[in-house]
Amino acid sequence: MTTHTHPRSVAAGPADNWLTQQFAPISLKALNAKAAMLERLDNKYVVRAPVLAAAAHELSELFDVLEIDGQRSFTYDTCYFDDADLRSYHDHHQGRRQRVKVRVRKYVEAALCFVEVKLKDKRGSTVKKRMPYDPALFGTLDAQALAHVEQSHQALYGRPFGKRLTPVLSMSYRRITLVAREGGERMTIDTGIHFNGSVGGGGRSAQRRTGDEVFIVETKSAHGRGIADAVLRRHHQHPTNGCSKYCVGMSLTGAVDHFNRFRPALRKLGALPDFDSDVSAAPSSTPLLELSHGLSN
Template sequence: MIRSTGDFDMNLNMARALTSFDATSLDALNEKAAMLERLDNKYIVPVDRLLPALMRFKDLFDVLEISGKRSFVYATEYHDDKDTRSYFDHHQGRRKRCKIRVRTYVDAGFSYLEVKLKDRRNVTVKKRLKLAGCEMGLSNDALTFIDRCHSDIYGAPLNRRLMPVIKMRYARITLVAKEGGERMTIDTNLSFHNHAVERHVAPDHFILETKSARGNGMADRILRGEHLHPTKQCSKYCMGMAALGAVERHNRFLPALRRLRVFDQPLMFREAIEKAA
């Protein structure tokens, strides 16, 4: 998708703002705040509101830097069953729910199978399995891992026939509290696609996700101080399924999609994109 000069200027302003942050390494980030069990808050923020907030973050947070880069491309493929039960479990607000994805860290060239669950405290529990190379589909080892993760939290295996249903791609910036125990991600240039169609989020809008032990960390307090508040029903997976028309019931996710101006962007057909490539 062609980006405008305005998009370039916006990204340049973000890059300039990040130069004022101290850098941290991946090892240091994981030591301070791996956050595999956490409470999350998500915010949809336009760039003109994000840049002032960043100035308040720089004295309290470091930015992840690897090989001189501070923004990293993620490609994610979500798996669900033929009845899209993972989607509808979230749509219906069920406490017991599980999302399964293969996340590829494009810049680093490796992938993880990730299983996200909610425990009895409504805490997000994320379990990961590093994959050997680019696997097509889910291997028997991957399926065994998924069932074990589900059993650990809910007492029974997932026991569903899974298939890839949606892909997405975005750039991520990660901040970690200097004192540890908290992190925040900033996602931009988000796109969703399946075998048929593709949609993009407005390039001047960002999804922020705070991750802390109690869901009320320094990042949340700073954002509240900027009169920014969490956005309800902001699951990327569920928003992507709704944006692509892959599910019939999706009204709960429409407010977040409208805030991201997804429907202001052209609907693109994968066949045309692949022919043009």
């Protein structure tokens, strides 16, 4: 069994009020009654608050917001796993068609936890395989979890996974989930992302956090051209290349040396890692805040 500690959960941000209050609510039961988007095409955007506020007026006529016990944003704790060669990261960086991400995700308020395996199929769609998991095991992969990873990989790719996984990055953020009134399309809005990464060896660690005025927005639809994408295009927003939170977090916390594929996302987030020689390309007023960067005790 591998172990890892997760970051402290981030606090609710101001988006809880100004962004979500204009949407009609949908319950978790009603959301689950809709088709689960476990196979979908995703688009990711980095959007600033003024643009998102303007787009929200249109979106509120087409989407409802998930509400549970009067709450409309929720804390997600996630731990990502990779092998000693960081094969998952480098497969993504190299744009390989067949790539896998393995994580344990905890829904803090609901006290639910899942082992999730995200794979890409031949047409580039995301296939997500989930297994319920004991929240007390967050940050670990036990034998049953490892078997789930192996079976998920074998089922899609027809060959063994065969990699020894260890935790390499954890993160915590607030998520708002929007659900289309017609069809199964969904949209998630993440803010206040706190990355906690193992950097190289020797116990070195780094933590980074995004500001409350920048959001990672993900649209999830059957064909990748959903109604949310159309609304965002009308507000001059286009998908951001290399906007995997795992890969961005690995880049920002100094866990990897090569991250050219993720520069567009890093720049839109408002900062490049402080060890990047091209840091001058980053905006001078950065919403990306470094919490700590140094040797751990």
